[in-house]
Amino acid sequence: MLTESGIAAASNLTPGGLLNENGRHPERAFLLALQTPDLSDIQQAESLDELAELATSASYEYGDRLVQHRERMLPGTVFGSGKLTEIRERIREVAAEVAIFDGNLSPAQGQHLEKFLKVMVLDRTQLILNIFGLNARTREARLQVELAQLEYMLPRLVGMWAHLDRERGGIGGSKGAGEKQIDIDRTLIRTRIARLKKDLRHVASERVTQKKGRGACFKVSLVGYTNAGKSTLMNRLTDTRLIAGDRLFATLDSTTRVLNEDNRPKLLLSDTVGFIRRLPHQLVASFRSTLEVVRDADLLLNVVDIAHENWQAHIETTEQVLEEIGAHTVPRMIVFNKVDCVPDRVQLLLAKRRYPEVVFTSALKEDCSNLRERIAQFFEKSMITTPLLLDYQDCGELAKIYRWSRVDEVRYEQDGVHLTITSTPANLERIRARLPVGPEPLLAGNP
Ligand SMILES: Nc1nc2c(ncn2[C@@H]2O[C@H](COP(=O)(O)OP(=O)(O)OP(=O)(O)O)[C@@H](O)[C@H]2O)c(=O)[nH]1
Ligand SMILES: [Mg+2]
Known part of the structure; x- marks a missing residue:
C-alpha cells in the first residue's frame, strides 16, 4: 500500500517497475519494436538506436534487439504469440533481465509481456522518466520529475492492484480489495500532485523575481x-x-x-x-x-x-x-x-x-x-542609434542610460550632454520615459 511519504519513492515503481526489488537496475536490456507500415526501415533503426542510447543513459547494458513488422499493434498482447515465444528465447540466450519496448504500452500490455517474457518490461516513456529521475538534482527538477512520474502512474493504478481483486474477489456489489486500494492510492496521488503543482508554482514565482530586470x-x-x-x-x-x-x-x-x-x-x-x-x-x-x-x-x-x-x-x-x-x-x-x-x-x-x-x-x-x-x-540588426541631449540636471539618469544602451559618443557642451546611443527600441523607450519629454522625439532612427 502507498503511504503519503512513500509516494515519491513509489512513483519510481510504475506498473512495469522502474527499479528492481533491490533498488538496483537490472544489467542487460533487450530492445523490442513493432514496426508498422507508416515507419520506414531507416526510421525504425534510428528509433531503436536512440532507445539503445536511452537505455545506456539509464545504466543498462545493451543486450540485443528485435523488430517485428505488423499492420498494427495487438491490443492485448502487442506481438503475435509465435513472435513472443521467439522473443522469450532470445531474451534467455542473451541473459537479459529487462525488455524495453520502443513505444508506449498500456498497463495491461505491460503486464502481459512481463508475465510471458518473465522479465521486467519498460516502455519508452518509463525509460525516459527513469533517466529524468536519475538526473534530477535541483529542487525544481525533482518536483517536475516527480509530477511527471505521478501523472504517468495515475491512470495505471487499475492494473497495479488487479491481483488483489483476483485473489479475494468483491462480494456482491461492494468493491473488491484491489478496487478499494486503487481509491486510496488515487486520492493520495491526487493530493501529492496538487501539492507538487503548488510547490512548482512557488518556485516559478521565485523565478519571476529573479527575472526582474532581465527585460x-x-x-x-x-x-x-x-x-x-x-x-x-x-x-x-x-x-x-x-x-x-x-x-x-x-x-x-x-x-x-x-x-x-x-x-x-x-x-x-x-x-x-x-x-x-x-x-x-x-x-x-x-x-x-x-x-x-x-x-x-x-x-x-x-x-x-x-x-x-x-x-x-x-x-x-x-x-x-x-x-x-x-x-x-x-x-x-x-x-x-x-x-x-x-x-x-x-x-x-x-x-x-x-x-x-x-x-x-x-x-x-x-x-x-x-x-x-x-x-x-x-x-x-534590431538596434537603433539615436542622438540624445541630456540636460545637466538629468545627469542622474546616466547610469541607467549606460546600463540599457551602448553609448557611442559623449560630448559635454553648454546646453547639456550630447550623447549618441544605440539600443533596442524597447530600451530607448524606457530611457525616454525617464526623461522630461523634449521637443525632439528620442526615436529619431539611425542618423
Ligand atoms: N568532441 C566533442 N565533444 C563534445 C563537444 N561538445 C560537447 N561534447 C561532448 O558531448 C557530450 C554531451 O555534452 P553536453 O554539453 O552535456 O550536451 P547537452 O546538449 O547539454 O546534453 P543534455 O543536457 O543531456 O541535453 C559531453 O560528453 C561533451 O563533452 C564538441 O564540440 N566536441
Ligand atoms: Mg546539458
Whole structure:
C-alpha cells in the first residue's frame, strides 16, 4: 500500500517497475519494436538506436534487439504469440533481465509481456522518466520529475492492484480489495500532485523575481537535441562549469548567465533541458515553467551535433518540440557543434558550402568566437542609434542610460550632454520615459 511519504519513492515503481526489488537496475536490456507500415526501415533503426542510447543513459547494458513488422499493434498482447515465444528465447540466450519496448504500452500490455517474457518490461516513456529521475538534482527538477512520474502512474493504478481483486474477489456489489486500494492510492496521488503543482508554482514565482530586470537585456537560449553539447557550449561561452556529460538528459534545469559583461544591453544566455523524439507529454507539461525561458528568449540557438548520423532528424524534432511548447515564433539560429568529431573532412567542407549561414564550431576544442560574433550581429540588426541631449540636471539618469544602451559618443557642451546611443527600441523607450519629454522625439532612427 502507498503511504503519503512513500509516494515519491513509489512513483519510481510504475506498473512495469522502474527499479528492481533491490533498488538496483537490472544489467542487460533487450530492445523490442513493432514496426508498422507508416515507419520506414531507416526510421525504425534510428528509433531503436536512440532507445539503445536511452537505455545506456539509464545504466543498462545493451543486450540485443528485435523488430517485428505488423499492420498494427495487438491490443492485448502487442506481438503475435509465435513472435513472443521467439522473443522469450532470445531474451534467455542473451541473459537479459529487462525488455524495453520502443513505444508506449498500456498497463495491461505491460503486464502481459512481463508475465510471458518473465522479465521486467519498460516502455519508452518509463525509460525516459527513469533517466529524468536519475538526473534530477535541483529542487525544481525533482518536483517536475516527480509530477511527471505521478501523472504517468495515475491512470495505471487499475492494473497495479488487479491481483488483489483476483485473489479475494468483491462480494456482491461492494468493491473488491484491489478496487478499494486503487481509491486510496488515487486520492493520495491526487493530493501529492496538487501539492507538487503548488510547490512548482512557488518556485516559478521565485523565478519571476529573479527575472526582474532581465527585460532590458537580450535573452539567448540554447535548445536542441539531448547530448548535442548545449551545456558544453554554455560553459565555453560564459566561462561556467555546468555539468556536461556523455549521456542523454544530463541537464534538466535552465541556468542563465551573462554572455558578455561588456555588451549593452547585456546579453544573457540560458541552458535548458534537451529534446528527444516523442518526448513524453507528462514531461513537457511538468517542465513548462523551465521551458518558459525558451519561449521568453529573443533568440534561440539550435545546437546540433553534426557528427551524429541522425542530425537532420534531430533538427526536425527540435522544431516539433518548439512548436509544441509555443516557442516556434522566436527567431532561431542553427549551430553545428562537434565539428572536431566529423571523421570525414570532405563531408564537413561540403556541409559548410551547403549551409553558408550556419555557424560551425566545437564547444570542446574551439573558443567559439565566431558564434559570439554572430550573436552580436543578430542583435545589432534590431538596434537603433539615436542622438540624445541630456540636460545637466538629468545627469542622474546616466547610469541607467549606460546600463540599457551602448553609448557611442559623449560630448559635454553648454546646453547639456550630447550623447549618441544605440539600443533596442524597447530600451530607448524606457530611457525616454525617464526623461522630461523634449521637443525632439528620442526615436529619431539611425542618423
Ligand atoms: N568532441 C566533442 N565533444 C563534445 C563537444 N561538445 C560537447 N561534447 C561532448 O558531448 C557530450 C554531451 O555534452 P553536453 O554539453 O552535456 O550536451 P547537452 O546538449 O547539454 O546534453 P543534455 O543536457 O543531456 O541535453 C559531453 O560528453 C561533451 O563533452 C564538441 O564540440 N566536441
Ligand atoms: Mg546539458
